[in-house]
Structures are given as structure tokens and as C-alpha cells.
Amino acid sequence: MEKIRIGFIGLGCRGCGLLKDVVLKQNEQVAAVCDVYEDRAQKGADLVEEAGQKRPAVSTDYRDVIRNGAVNTIIIATAWESHVEIALEAMRAGKAVAMEVGGAYGLKDCWDLVEVWEKTRTPFLFLENCCFGRREMMALNMVRKGLFGDVVHCAGGYQHDLREEIAFGRENRHYRLRNYLNRNCENYPTHDLGPIARVLNINRGNRMLTLSSTASRAAGLRDYIRENKSDDAFLKEQTFAQGDVVTTVIKCAHGETIVLTLDTTLPRYYSRNFTVRGTKGMYEEATDSVFLDRPEDRAHDFDWRKTCAGNAEQYQEEYDHPVWKRYLKEGVQGGHDGMDWLEFQTFFDCLRKDAPMPVDVYDAASWMAVTALSEMSIARGGAVVDVPDFTGGRWHERKEEDMR
Amino acid sequence: MEKIRIGFIGLGCRGCGLLKDVVLKQNEQVAAVCDVYEDRAQKGADLVEEAGQKRPAVSTDYRDVIRNGAVNTIIIATAWESHVEIALEAMRAGKAVAMEVGGAYGLKDCWDLVEVWEKTRTPFLFLENCCFGRREMMALNMVRKGLFGDVVHCAGGYQHDLREEIAFGRENRHYRLRNYLNRNCENYPTHDLGPIARVLNINRGNRMLTLSSTASRAAGLRDYIRENKSDDAFLKEQTFAQGDVVTTVIKCAHGETIVLTLDTTLPRYYSRNFTVRGTKGMYEEATDSVFLDRPEDRAHDFDWRKTCAGNAEQYQEEYDHPVWKRYLKEGVQGGHDGMDWLEFQTFFDCLRKDAPMPVDVYDAASWMAVTALSEMSIARGGAVVDVPDFTGGRWHERKEEDMR
Numbered sequence: 001m002e003k004i005r006i007g008f009i010g011l012g013c014r015g016c017g018l019l020k021d022v023v024l025k026q027n028e029q030v031a032a033v034c035d036v037y038e039d040r041a042q043k044g045a046d047l048v049e050e051a052g053q054k055r056p057a058v059s060t061d062y063r064d065v066i067r068n069g070a071v072n073t074i075i076i077a078t079a080w081e082s083h084v085e086i087a088l089e090a091m092r093a094g095k096a097v098a099m100e101v102g103g104a105y106g107l108k109d110c111w112d113l114v115e116v117w118e119k120t121r122t123p124f125l126f127l128e129n130c131c132f133g134r135r136e137m138m139a140l141n142m143v144r145k146g147l148f149g150d151v152v153h154c155a156g157g158y159q160h161d162l163r164e165e166i167a168f169g170r171e172n173r174h175y176r177l178r179n180y181l182n183r184n185c186e187n188y189p190t191h192d193l194g195p196i197a198r199v200l201n202i203n204r205g206n207r208m209l210t211l212s213s214t215a216s217r218a219a220g221l222r223d224y225i226r227e228n229k230s231d232d233a234f235l236k237e238q239t240f241a242q243g244d245v246v247t248t249v250i251k252c253a254h255g256e257t258i259v260l261t262l263d264t265t266l267p268r269y270y271s272r273n274f275t276v277r278g279t280k281g282m283y284e285e286a287t288d289s290v291f292l293d294r295p296e297d298r299a300h301d302f303d304w305r306k307t308c309a310g311n312a313e314q315y316q317e318e319y320d321h322p323v324w325k326r327y328l329k330e331g332v333q334g335g336h337d338g339m340d341w342l343e344f345q346t347f348f349d350c351l352r353k354d355a356p357m358p359v360d361v362y363d364a365a366s367w368m369a370v371t372a373l374s375e376m377s378i379a380r381g382g383a384v385v386d387v388p389d390f391t392g393g394r395w396h397e398r399k400e401e402d403m404r
Numbered sequence: 405m406e407k408i409r410i411g412f413i414g415l416g417c418r419g420c421g422l423l424k425d426v427v428l429k430q431n432e433q434v435a436a437v438c439d440v441y442e443d444r445a446q447k448g449a450d451l452v453e454e455a456g457q458k459r460p461a462v463s464t465d466y467r468d469v470i471r472n473g474a475v476n477t478i479i480i481a482t483a484w485e486s487h488v489e490i491a492l493e494a495m496r497a498g499k500a501v502a503m504e505v506g507g508a509y510g511l512k513d514c515w516d517l518v519e520v521w522e523k524t525r526t527p528f529l530f531l532e533n534c535c536f537g538r539r540e541m542m543a544l545n546m547v548r549k550g551l552f553g554d555v556v557h558c559a560g561g562y563q564h565d566l567r568e569e570i571a572f573g574r575e576n577r578h579y580r581l582r583n584y585l586n587r588n589c590e591n592y593p594t595h596d597l598g599p600i601a602r603v604l605n606i607n608r609g610n611r612m613l614t615l616s617s618t619a620s621r622a623a624g625l626r627d628y629i630r631e632n633k634s635d636d637a638f639l640k641e642q643t644f645a646q647g648d649v650v651t652t653v654i655k656c657a658h659g660e661t662i663v664l665t666l667d668t669t670l671p672r673y674y675s676r677n678f679t680v681r682g683t684k685g686m687y688e689e690a691t692d693s694v695f696l697d698r699p700e701d702r703a704h705d706f707d708w709r710k711t712c713a714g715n716a717e718q719y720q721e722e723y724d725h726p727v728w729k730r731y732l733k734e735g736v737q738g739g740h741d742g743m744d745w746l747e748f749q750t751f752f753d754c755l756r757k758d759a760p761m762p763v764d765v766y767d768a769a770s771w772m773a774v775t776a777l778s779e780m781s782i783a784r785g786g787a788v789v790d791v792p793d794f795t796g797g798r799w800h801e802r803k804e805e806d807m808r
Contacts, residue, residue, distance in 0.1 A: 116405050149627055152620045152648040152670070161705065212786045216556045217659025223553055223683035245557040245681065247653050247663050249786065255621025259651050259663075266556070266681050269695035269708030277670050279627035286690040288709060293671035301565065304581065304673030305692060309713065382616045382653065382788045 001351045002337055007071035009062045009086055010078030011044035012173070014100065019044060020075055022334045022344045025053035029190070031070040032057040036078075037173065054086035055135045062086050066093045073351065078189075080177035084109040087124070091116045096123040098347050099364065101190040102200075103371020107388060110372070111364035114390050117361040121371035125357040129339035129348035130272065132346070132403065135194035137311060137321035138281040139276050143199050145319070149280030154199055156192025157273040163224040164309040166265070167235065180242040184215050184264065186262045186351035186376035187242065190367045192272050193260055194359070199276055200256050203362045204398045208387040210251045213374035215243025240265075248374050250387070260370070288312045323403050345403040358401040363390065365390040405527075409663040411436040412474035413466045413490055414482030415448035416577070418504065421450055422481055426738045427790035429457040435474040436461040439589045440482075441577065452557050466490050466660040470497045480504055481531075483579035484591075488513040489625045491528070493521045500527040502751050506596040507775020511792060512768035514776070518794050521765040524620065529751045530569035530768035532598035533743035534676065536750075536807065539716065541725035543680050543687040547603050549723070551696065553669065553684030561595025561665035561677040563697055567628040570669070575681065584646040588619050589779035590666045592647065595666055596676055596770045598763065602661050605682055608802045612791040613663070614655045617626045617778035619647025622752075654791070664774070692716045727807050750808040759802065762805040 008019055008030055015035070026049065033044035033056050045058045062078075065071055066089050074081055074090040080102035085101045085298055104110050115235050117124055130136055142149055162176060169177025179187055200206050206238065218240040225235050246262040261273065274285040281292040287309040291297050300307045320328070327342060334341030366387065373385045391398060412423055412434055419439070428451065435446035449462045461472055466482070469475055470493050478494040480487055484506035491503045508514050521528055534540055549554055560776065566580060573581025604610050622644040629639050650666040660661050665677065678689040685696040691713040695701050696700055704711045724732070731746060738745030754761050770791065777789045795802060 037583070151621045152623050161702070183477075210785060212618065212653070212788075214616065214653045214661055216661040219554045219556050219683050243661075244683075245658075245661060247661060249618045249651050249653065251618055251786065255647075255648075257618055257620040257649060257651060258664075261663075263557075263681075267701070268681070268686055268695055269712075270705060270706050277624050277667075277672070279648075279670060282670070282672055291672055297671070298565075300673060302674050304675075304712075308673075310710075314444060337726070353478075381614060382655065384616075384786045390577075396793055 001072065001354070003029070004030050004073050004348060004351055005071055007029045007034065007065035007068060008044060008075045008077070008101070009034045009065055010034040010076060012077070015077035016044065016047065017335055018075070018340060020047045023047065024165050024341045025333065026344060026348065028348060029053060030056050031313065032059065032065045032068050032104060034059045034062050034329040036060055044200055046049040047385045051390060058204065063089065065171045066095060072096060076313065080179065081105065081175065084113060088112055091120045091122045091124065092184050094122055096351055098125045100367065103127040103185065103189055104188050104368035106372050107369055109327045109337055110369045110388070110390060112259040115362050116366050123349070123351055124361045126359045126361070127343055128190045128337055128367070129343045130191045131194045131198060131359055132323070132339040132342035133195065134324050134337065135283070135285060135288070136274055137324055138312070138316065138319050139274070140195070141321040142199055142283065142290070142319050143276060143278070147281055148276060148283070149279030151256065151276060153200060153257050153277040154196040155275040156196055157263055157271060158191050159261060159263040159268060159271040159273055161266065161268055167225055167229050168219060170234070171343060172211055180240050180265070181238055182241050183375060184241045184243055184378050186213055186246045186260060187371055188262060188372040189260055190247070192274065193258070193367050195259055195274060197367060200252055200258070201395050201400070203366060203391055203395045204400050205390055205395065206256070207253045207395045208250050209253055210367060210375045210384050211248060211370065211377060211387055212382050212384045213246055213248040213377040215378045215384045216245045218243050218245045218265070221300065235398045243336050246374065248252045248370065248379070275383070281313065296331050342403070349404045356401045358403045360380060362391050405476065405758065406583045407433070407477055408477050408752060408755055409435045410477045410479055410798060411438065411450060411469035412473060412479045412737045413469055414436045414480060414504070415444040416481070417440040419481035421739055422450065422479070422744060424451045424569055424743045427479065428452065429737065429751065430748060432752060433457060434460050436463065436472050438466050440464055456715070458637045461479040467493065470494050470499060476500060477702070478727060484583065485509065485579065488517060492520050495524045495526045495528065498524060498526055502529045502531050503522065504531045506772070507589065507591050507593055508772035509725070510776050511773055512793070513714055514773045514794060516767050517765050527761060528765045529709045529747070529754070530763045530771070531747055532594045532763055532771070533740055533747045534595045534596045535602060535763055536727070536746035537599065537742065538728050539687070539692070540678055541728055542716070542720065542723050543678070544599070544602055545725040546687065546723050547680060547682070551685055552680060552682030553561050555603060555660065555680060555682040556602040557661050557681040559663040559677060560600055561667055561675065562592045562595050562666060563667040563672060563675040563677055565670065565672055566668040567625055570625060570640055571629055571633050574638070580719045582646050584625065584669070585642055585778060586645050588647055588782050589648045589775050590617055590652045590664060591775055592666060593652070593664055593774040596678065597771050597774060598767070599678060600662055601767065601771060604656055604657070604662070605804070607795055607799045608804050609658050609799065610660070611793055612654050612770060614788050615652060615658055615774065615777045615781060615791055616786050616788045617650055617652040617781040618786040620649045620670070622647050624648045625717065650778065650782070652774065656759040687716065694719050706804045746807070753808045760805045762807045766795050
């Protein structure tokens with residue numbers, strides 16, 4: 001692609017942040033903006049103008065953006081429910097797609113993504129920014145260098161107190177409220193699963209076979225609303241379907257286990273709890289530490305937390321991922337500790353060089369499927385359900401693509 | 405019971421430690437000692453003599469100890485496989501029993517414990533020392549005072565690198581080796597489950613309903629033996645049945661979830677990862693911190709680890725459990741940070757006062773059952789299995805008994 005001309009769809013909090021702090025700062029041309037809310041769409045256009053570009057076309061219907069002949073690249077940062085629909089239409093129109101993360105509402109969404117991509121072969125990146133996290137990439141680099149030995153178990157979580165965002169969802173026009181009212185599932189698996197999937201070569205020599213999910217009851221939002229929104233006549237009458245803590249256990253083709261925790265409606269500090277466990281060592285975010293199978297580490301068996309917590313910093317110089325080493329030299333920019341910057345740098349770089357995207361439609365389909373599968377499993381009391389192979393057997397041969 | 409006269413059965417590492425550092429230091433009379441290995445039994449007898457008591461009867465057959473008319477109280481610290489058999493015979497003989505922890509080999513073991521106890525009503529304490537851990541008891545105290553609000557989720561683990569103990573199991577005559585060779589299950593659930601069961605009122609107004617377990621493949625011991633015991637012709641030929649990491653998810657009658665992790669054959673530091681999550685706050689061992697739903701805590705959402713890790717210490721003065729407050733005043737004694745001391749103090753105190761034991765046969769049966777149930781679930785690919793109600797419906801009414 002010689003000249004990237006972006007149509008940016010979805011300009012809520014996340015969309016505006018990406019547009020202003022990443023896309024426009026990377027000097028990409030934005031030809032059209034869109035949001036179902038007119039005020040948001042106009043604000044997006046203002047941001048483009050403020051960055052010194054011509055005012056883009058503005059619409060409240062994403063179809064206008066996809067039809068727009070001046071647009072060859074679609075960025076999707078809408079509410080979860082519309083990601084797939086927009087991506088499918090964009091691909092069918094032959095436009096490149098970067099799609100924000102979320103979970104699938106049914107397995108058909110995932111199959112449709114794969115089918116349409118296989119027909120159109122349009123460039124497609126799934127915007128899982130945590131795949132570009134510094135610690136996640138350092139751990140991946142250490143795994144590839146063999147420091148952790150044979151990796152047999154990984155864990156992670158989306159552990160983020162979102163009670164305020166959800167409870168004020170009508171005021172903020174936030175899609176999470178309706179999702180938490182109606183669904184009980186691992187509704188946001190990819191921030192934790194994405195980096196783990198890379199470590200375990202999912203869809204590239206390995207795959208997820210089965211999944212079991214269990215949800216606790218829902219009490220966090222109820223108590224939060226009692227304390228903080230007791231005058232909200234609508235919310236006071238609601239019962240939330242979404243359990244407070246959802247635990248999902250996945251078994252992989254080579255016998256590895258993955259444990260994911262969705263934990264968004266109880267008081268806590270933010271954590272993705274990224275954990276990689278091998279026969280020769282581990283990284284864990286809980287203590288931000290690297291434990292290697294050496295006498296000096298084993299000597300701290302019982303006082304690790306007090307003595308060695310936070311030691312991951314000491315491994316940065318040697319083991320930061322090459323992408324991060326370069327990035328630190330250039331100067332970290334953009335939100336979320338630079339992860340957003342790197343994912344879009346990768347997207348635009350792959351577009352220009354016509355290179356394969358490192359997080360592709362098969363990753364999107366299999367990671368998003370976890371949401372739909374977890375909903376089934378929870379509804380059946382934790383029953384084991386099968387994870388489809390969206391690659392049609394090609395996972396045996398597929399290779400990892402470079403991050404940029 | 406006026407005069408406690410102990411028969412101590414099982415004098416491996418754990419038994420000797422308890423005998424020397426706890427039972428004899430609490431000045432209890434030991435009338436008989438026993439181990440299947442004669443040298444260990446004699447060593448036990450030496451310990452009793454060194455403490456200034458008469459040399460006890462020595463045997464390699466536990467039946468001798470139970471038959472011994474001078475013995476009215478049996479302490480069982482043998483290999484896992486014989487706990488239940490010895491406890492049953494002791495109860496049938498009308499002797500009081502303190503039984504070390506381990507998992508059940510089948511559900512019948514658990515039902516037998518309950519049935520024989522209900523017939524004999526002999527005093528029975530399940531020696532889950534972690535129920536007496538300082539942090540575990542502080543968190544329990546905070547839960548009872550309502551600081552964490554409505555508790556909906558708990559987690560814990562037995563996360564202890566035991567590769568050396570297991571790989572040298574033939575040299576050390578350690579039962580773990582044969583267990584790891586032959587079984588794949590949550591083989592040691594009670595250190596984490598016990599304190600969680602107290603928090604969630606299991607068998608006292610609540611119960612465990614269903615369970616699902618998933619095991620990773622077994623690679624840790626294989627790699628350890630390659631590196632450290634490559635000259636061991638026997639071990640080199642073995643394939644371990646026990647997966648490295650076993651994740652068990654339990655659902656309770658009131659909708660709470662419990663996640664247990666068995667993690668004993670990969671390099672790591674020791675942790676029980678005790679975690680209690682409520683609608684108003686949490687305690688977690690990973691950062692040894694208390695997070696309450698207050699503006700000052702919420703302000704540290706994203707820098708909690710760096711800013712607030714270890715803050716649990718600040719809550720001790722106000723919230724240490726009354727048992728621990730008294731104990732600290734008297735001076736902490738015994739192994740495992742005092743937990744062993746407190747559990748035996750409770751045992752002997754309840755015996756003398758003819759008071760009900762705080763960790764009883766229903767707790768033993770339901771906690772130990774997790775091992776047998778996890779084995780079934782893993783064998784069936786993580787299928788959900790039912791946790792029996794060993795109280796026969798009496799959990800609706802049963803009340804918590806004091807720890808002493």
C-alpha cells in the first residue's frame with residue numbers, strides 16, 4: 001500500500017485516545033471519521049483538524065466510511081457488538097482492517113471473520129496491544145531463548161475495577177453496562193490470552209483444545225450501586241448477569257494449561273497477572289519477578305517476596321525484546337506504556353511493506369471465541385467445551401510473524 | 405480427658421518435627437511411638453527420652469499403639485496412604501485422633517471417616533495447620549468484621565518446589581515419589597482450601613457443590629532428573645503421571661468460587677497465594693496487601709505493587725486474630741511460623757475441656773475429597789464432578805467452633 005488513507009470508526013474514549021495520541025502523531029492521513037453519536041464523530045474530526053490535516057468526512061453510519069473511495073484502511077474502535085460486522089463489511093470492500101479487541105457473541109462471528117478474510121486476503125490486524133507490552137515481550141524473548149525451559153503453564157487476567165465505568169454506563173453511553181446486565185462470560189479475554197498465545201505458539205504449532213469456565217455470583221456492582229448510586233431508579237432494579245470473577249481453564253494440544261481470570265467488578269488494583277511457567281524458570285507479574293532454576297534464586301525460596309520482588313527490572317537490559325530495545329532508543333510515545341504506539345507502528349509498517357500481520361484473523365477468531373465458549377460453559381455449570389480450530393489444520397505448519 | 409497419653413504414629417521428617425518441637429515442648433506425655441521403619445521409630449523414642457520422659461513403647465506396627473492401654477490419644481503423621489486406615493482403627497478403639505493432612509484416595513475413605521466418627525464420637529482434629537496461619541486468621545477476622553463486604557471469590561495454592569524431595573524419594577523413603585509416579589490430581593489441597601473453607605463457612609452454612617480440575621502435562625520432574633539425577637537408572641525410565649500444575653475450580657452453594665493451584669514440580673518460590681475477594685475489599689498473599697474500597701486505596705490502582713505491596717503488616721495491630729494476639733504476647737514457638745504450635749494447643753485444649761474440635765471430621769472428609777474428585781475430573785478432561793455433602797444436610801445449621 002503506497003498511501004494509507006484511514007477511515008476511523010468509533011470515537012468514544014478509546015477511539016479518541018488512539019486517534020489523537022497514536023494515529024495522528026504517527027502522521028497518518030485520516031480521510032473519514034465516524035461514530036453512532038454525532039458529537040463524538042465531530043470531536044474526532046476536530047482532532048484531525050487540530051493535527052493540521054484537512055477536516056475529514058464525518059458520518060454516523062459506518063457504511064459511509066467503507067464506501068468512501070478516499071479511504072483504503074479501516075480502524076475499528078466501536079462498541080464490542082459491532083466490531084465483527086464492520087470488519088466483515090470492510091474486508092468485503094477490500095479495505096485493510098485494524099480491529100479493536102473484545103470477545104465474540106457467538107462462534108459464527110469468528111468463523112465469518114476467517115471465511116471472509118480467506119476470500120478477500122485483505123490486510124487484517126487484531127489490535128491486541130498487550131502483545132506489545134514490555135514485560136510480555138521480554139518474557140516472550142526469554143522463552144524463545146530457552147531461559148524458562150519447557151513452558152507448561154501460563155496464567156493471566158483482566159483484573160481491573162470497572163464498577164464506576166459500568167455503573168455510569170448510561171451517562172457515559174458505555175457498552176459495558178448492557179453487556180454486564182445481560183451476559184455471564186469471560187467477556188474480555190484477549191489482554192491476558194494474547195501474550196500467552198504467543199508464548200505457547202497458539203495457531204503456530206499448537207492450539208487450544210478445550211475450555212471450562214466458572215463464574216462466581218454477581219455482588220460487586222449491586223453493592224457498589226447501593227453505596228454510590230442509590231438514587232438511580234433504573235439500576236437499583238437491575239440484576240447483573242455477569243459474575244464478579246470468571247475463571248477459565250484452557251487445555252492446549254501439547255498439554256499446556258492456561259488459566260484466565262476476568263475480575264472487573266470488585267475493588268482491587270489493576271493487574272494482568274501475566275505468568276509464564278517453565279521447567280527452568282518463570283516470570284510473574286504479581287511480583288514482577290523472574291525466577292530461574294539456579295542456586296542463588298532457590299536460596300530465596302521462602303523470602304522471595306521480600307527479597308527479590310521487582311527483580312524483572314534487572315533483566316531488562318539483557319532481555320528486553322528487540323522491538324522494545326529499538327523503541328526505547330527512539331523514545332516511548334503514545335498511551336498504555338507504549339503498547340498502542342507499537343501496535344499501530346506494526347500495522348502501518350506491515351501495510352506499507354505488504355507484510356503479513358503478526359496478530360492475524362486466526363488469532364482474532366480463536367481468542368475472541370473464548371468469550372462465546374465461556375458463556376456456554378458457565379451456562380452448563382462449568383462443562384468442558386471444545387475450542388474450534390479456525391486454521392483448518394494449518395496450525396501444524398504456520399510460523400510466527402515478526403512484530404515491528 | 406483428664407490425662408492425655410499419646411501414641412505417636414509416623415516419625416519421618418514431619419512427625420519428628422512435630423514430636424520434638426511441638427508435642428514434647430507442650431509437655432504432653434508420649435507413651436508409644438511407631439513408624440514402619442524401625443530406625444525412625446527408635447529415633448522418636450530417643451526424642452521422648454531426651455525431653456525427660458520415660459522411654460515410650462516402640463513399634464513398627466501401628467496396631468500395637470492403638471491396642472496399647474496406656475495410650476488414649478493417637479497422632480497420625482504417616483505417609484498419606486495410611487492416614488485414614490489408622491484414624492478409623494483408632495476411632496473404633498475409642499481413642500482421640502489428630503490426623504495429619506493429605507488428600508483422599510477415593511470417596512469411600514471420606515465417607516468411612518464420617519461414618520466411624522458418627523458412631524464413636526471420639527475427639528477428632530484434622531491437622532490443617534494453615535488454618536492457624538497469622539495472615540489466614542487475620543483475613544478471617546477481617547471477613548467476620550465485615551471489612552471485605554460480601555465475599556464472592558477465594559483462591560489459594562500449594563506452590564512449593566518439591567522436585568528434590570520427590571526425585572530423591574527412594575533415598576529418603578518419601579511417599580511423594582510413588583504418588584507422583586502414579587496419580588494425576590490435586591494431591592495436597594488442604595493448606596490452601598482449609599483457610600478458604602473457614603472464610604466461606606464451608607460445612608457451616610455453605611458447602612462445595614461442584615469441582616473441575618485440569619492438569620498441565622508433566623515436564624518438571626523429567627527435566628529436573630535429566631539435570632540432577634541423570635545417573636539414576638530407575639528414574640530415567642519413569643514417566644510421571646502427575647501434571648506439573650493442577651488448577652481446580654470449585655463452586656459453592658451460595659455462588660462463591662474457589663480456585664486452587666497445585667504447583668510443586670516447577671522452579672518457583674514458596675507461596676500459598678491465599679486470596680480473599682469481597683465487594684468491599686480484599687487480602688492477597690501475592691503482594692501481602694489489604695485493598696479496601698476507599699479513595700486512598702483506589703488512588704493507587706495502577707501503582708499498587710510499587711506503592712502498597714506489603715501493607716498487610718499495618719493492619720496487624722488492629723486486625724490480628726485474637727488467637728494470634730494472645731499467642732504473640734506469650735511468645736511464638738514451634739515450626740511453620742507458629743501454626744503447628746497453635747493447632748496442637750487447640751487439640752490438647754479441646755481434649756481437656758471436652759470441647760468440639762474447630763476442624764472436624766466433616767472438614768477432613770470434604771477437603772480430602774477434593775483429591776479424589778480432582779483425579780476423576782482430570783481423567784475426564786476437566787469434567788465437572790459433584791462434591792458430596794458429608795454432613796447429610798446438617799451444614800444448614802452447623803456453627804463455627806472456636807480456635808484456641
